[in-house]
Amino acid sequence: MVKDDILLRDFNVNDLIRKGKQMNLGNDISLVCSEQRGTMAANISPAAHLDKEQIFGIAEKEMEYRVELFNKMTHTCFNKCVDNRYKESELNMGENSCIDRCVSKYWHVTNLIGQLLGSGKPPM
Amino acid sequence: MADGSGKAIENGSLNPTEAEKPKIEPIRLPSVEEIRGQDIWNNCAVRSVVSGVMGGGIGIFMGLFLGALDNPLMQDEMTGRQQFIYQAKQMGRRSWSSAKAFAVMGLVFSAAECVVEKARAKHDITNTVVAGCATGGAISAKGGPKAACAGCAGFAAFSVVIEKFLESHQ
Numbered sequence: 001m002v003k004d005d006i007l008l009r010d011f012n013v014n015d016l017i018r019k020g021k022q023m024n025l026g027n028d029i030s031l032v033c034s035e036q037r038g039t040m041a042a043n044i045s046p047a048a049h050l051d052k053e054q055i056f057g058i059a060e061k062e063m064e065y066r067v068e069l070f071n072k073m074t075h076t077c078f079n080k081c082v083d084n085r086y087k088e089s090e091l092n093m094g095e096n097s098c099i100d101r102c103v104s105k106y107w108h109v110t111n112l113i114g115q116l117l118g119s120g121k122p123p124m
Numbered sequence: 125m126a127d128g129s130g131k132a133i134e135n136g137s138l139n140p141t142e143a144e145k146p147k148i149e150p151i152r153l154p155s156v157e158e159i160r161g162q163d164i165w166n167n168c169a170v171r172s173v174v175s176g177v178m179g180g181g182i183g184i185f186m187g188l189f190l191g192a193l194d195n196p197l198m199q200d201e202m203t204g205r206q207q208f209i210y211q212a213k214q215m216g217r218r219s220w221s222s223a224k225a226f227a228v229m230g231l232v233f234s235a236a237e238c239v240v241e242k243a244r245a246k247h248d249i250t251n252t253v254v255a256g257c258a259t260g261g262a263i264s265a266k267g268g269p270k271a272a273c274a275g276c277a278g279f280a281a282f283s284v285v286i287e288k289f290l291e292s293h294q
Binding site: 081083087088092093094095096097098101 | 166238241242244245246247248251291294
């Protein structure tokens, strides 16, 4: 299901919300945002109108979101932490700790923004 | 003609109809054991202990070598066997003290460099300078503050030279 050009697509969370609203998924959009809080399966509304199509659609969007997150995180932290002049193939200690910090910060920020967006009214 | 794996294609004999695209292998992420194995070397304590042991080994050989050069004072009065025993003891003493000195040097240098690099999250020459200064200062701290400063500067310069030499030869 993951497309080849997933790296090049400008797929952001607003896009996701917009497409979700087009599909009339309503409060199922809280799935994606609240997934960041680790409450993924519990929030699927047990409404009868959720058929297989929509579940597949949600899963596909979720997968694309995940892949995009991973790719962006990898690129960002790589550009930040790894020097351009490659002297050896292994990551040395400074780069290791830089990557640890970068990923931790990125993940925290993603969670925070996800919570803000998922809580209903973003303060804009 | 492509070889068995289908990856290498010689330039001269590339036939468009027979050309095989290089196989794309999936990215193999390291397993948990591999990550743990690599993480052992990232630990500052492990690194400094290993460096200390290596420094001790170097010190033993240095001490043996330098101890062999030492000449006993009472050379005329001793027999051959006594001279041999004296020489062996001298070498042993020399190598033991030299091993201790070098082990401390290696331990302090490696620990300082590891801590500084982890804190800065950068791989620079500054780490080597700071670690060299710390080592030199620690070794010559007994001589007072001036000796500590001189030792710091001297050892930092020495370690920078060694680092550049090792970098250019790798």
